[in-house]
Amino acid sequence: MSEGARAKAKPVRPRAWSKLPIASVALSLISIATAILIGTVMMLAMRFDPLRAYAALWQGSFGNVIQISETLKTAVPLLLCGLGIAFSFQSGAFNIGAVGQMYLGALAAVIVGGQFPGLPPPLHIFLATLAAFVAGGLWALVPALLKILSGANEIISTILLNYVGIYLVDYMIAGPIKTGGHRDAPTSWPVLEGALYPRLIPHTQLHMGLYVALAAMILLFVVMHYTTLGQRVRIVGLNPVAARHAGIRSNRVFVLAFFISGSLAGLAGASEILGYQSRLISGFAPTTGYDAIAVALLGGFQPFIVGISALFFAGLQTGAVAMEAIAKLPAQLVGMIRVLAMLAVLAASSPRIVSLATRLRGGE
Amino acid sequence: MKSGKLLHTALIGAMAAIIVFGGATSAAAATAAKKFKVAMVTSGPTNDQGWNYDALRGIQLIRDKLGWEIAYSENVAVAQQVNVLRQYAQQGYDLVFAHGYEWGDSLVAVAKDFPNVMFAQINSTTQGVNIVGTSFKYGELGYFTGMAAGQMTKNNKIGVVAAQDAPQVTADTDTMKTGALSVNPKADVKVSFVGSWDDMVKGQQVVQAQIDRGVDILIIMGNAFTPPAIKLAKAKGIKVIAGWTIEAYPLAPDTIITSGIQDIPSVYLGVAQQYQDGKLKGNTTNVYGWKEKAQFLGKWGDFVPQKVKDTVQKAIARYLAGTLDIVGK
Secondary structure (H helix, E strand, C coil): CCCHHHHCCCCCCCCCCCCHHHHHHHHHHHHHHHHHHHHHHHHHCCCCCHHHHHHHHHHHHHCCHHHHHHHHHHHHHHHHHHHHHHHHHHHCCCCCHHHHHHHCCCCCCCHCCCCCCCCCHHHHHHHHHHHHHHHHHHHHHHHHHHHHHHCCCHHHHHHHHHHHHHHHCCCCCCCEEECCCCCCCCECCCCCCHCCCEEEECCCEEEEEHHHHHHHHHHHHHHHEEEEEEHHHHHHHHHHHHHHHHCCCCCHHHHHHHHHHHHHHHHHHHHHHHHHHHEEEECCCCHHHHHHHHHHCCCCCCHHHHHCCCCCHHHHHHHHHHHCCCCCCCCCHHHHHHHHHHHHHHHHCCCHHHHHHHHCCCCC | HHHHHHHHHHHHHHHHHHHHHHHHHHHCCCHHHCEEEEEEECCCCCCCCHHHHHHHHHCCCHHHHHHCCEEECCCCHHHHHHHHHHHHHHHHCCEEECCCHHHHHHHHHCCCCCHHHHEEEEECCCEEEEEEEECCCCHHHHHHHHHHHHHHHHCEEEEEECCCCCHHHHHHHHHHHHHHHCCCCCCCEEECCCCCCCCHHHHHHHHHHHCCCCCEEEEEEEEHHHHHHHHHHHHCCCCEEEECCCCHHHCCCCCEEEEEEEEEHHHHHHHHHHHHHHCCCCCCCECCCCCCEEEEHHHCCCCCCCHHHHHHHHHHHHHHHHHCCCCCC
């Protein structure tokens, strides 16, 4: 049956930016310029210096090696979660549960990473990371199985499971894996030295998780474009009924897509804890899993574009901090400017704009 | 296909530009005027009328009393902690406050790279050459609230509802007993723990258990569970001492005897004053108490007899004069 499917399905080309005309790039630039303009008006109205603010935004995100490292560090979990979401969305599995899956991954990483002293560091790192991978994947299997067995809507069940994951972490760090000694708020035991990811650049927090994320990005690209699994995932995503007629077991693909998606989010959790946080506290990454949905959408579900999109989101996050510290903008205004920039890029990459750009070039 | 390549080239070009221009802009670091500058960072919103709001009031106090320039960042995610601390250090801030224990690891990481910047962490004992921790002088509030409770009780049964069985809490609950016994040898002080600063349901249960024991005075040392606990006590006609950290009088003027107040803004001012005087040293935990006006009793309830207030005030005066030992073995 798989042979038949392979023969029939024409290689589905990614409807991606690689096909886009130069006009759409121009359109993106125009929309970003619009966002900057609106931000400028807002800042002027509130009596802040926009030039200083945007200079700070740039300096804080890509201004020097240290800030670039900071941005890359922030991009790692966004990329890992974003890749997972891109993969599941392509198969039609709407996994909104990256938050919970990431929390479970972090929990597994801190449990394994904080135990077993005396393991050789590379092995310890590998085991803690693997535990996070498996934990995130298994957590994602719950909504997948609920959907298949009882038809429960996976959007709702993944959102609900996010809360379960968050509360589970809160429970674990307040009891079973609580650190000794006094702290004002519950904290898990620390990750042992040997299980921490090596740092890539001195005086920064950029860690080995970057390589993990980049490897995942390349691997996912290969899986999506050069394997039967990737092809099946897309066919199931486009039309599950047709996929079934083509002999694809769509349930199996659905479950697998969920597992991979969850395990990538689990890796994101591991990279946060083993990479630089070194212990688990309540609310260690409350919005990353949701931000990553926007990262995946903006990236058009294409691994490499998702990578650029994660870098863009991360740059806005680290740069926003500098807008507060250097240009003294209030946090709320910074938040608005940040979201405006995201909206602008999202608008520029929306299907209608893309097709308009195609027509401008003379149709296709 | 062709435009795809173009896009690709453009992206690589952009990346290269980032790296090249990046080095150039970083050189333009700011060196500001002689005026002292203080920055503060919190994990939560500064409009919470509580813990984080106190931090904002703290630096505002520094601005108003010492004339420093202030800046702050609120709602900082764990992932951005190091980034935001470094931003302020790079901007030439003299003193950077981190509001809470959760900043410890990030402070240690950043402080090493900025030996000329002083970092202060509230409620912590994090160590570093240019890191100073602060804490309250635990035990003071316990003694004097205990004295008030010991005099106010009619059946000699006093209940203490505390958050956590942790040193900073038990220092106060221990002196509550000595304080109460100093004025009332028959006082029976029982302490029970909620296990959290905020668990309102558990807080109600623990308060109810104390009420069932027949107490007529409750001392409540919590955060979010305090207001509902006061309400419950009020319904049973039990008088309450609260605080830790805020003034509780407005919550129930006819129930609150007094409040044990820990004033965070005074700690901020104290640290900044020491810095300005050149007396702030790293690798220490500065303790702020009654003498520094960082701990004190709040407004007394109207029903509290003058005699009770006088006894406590006299004891405080003796304590400040150094003739009263409140820890008393």
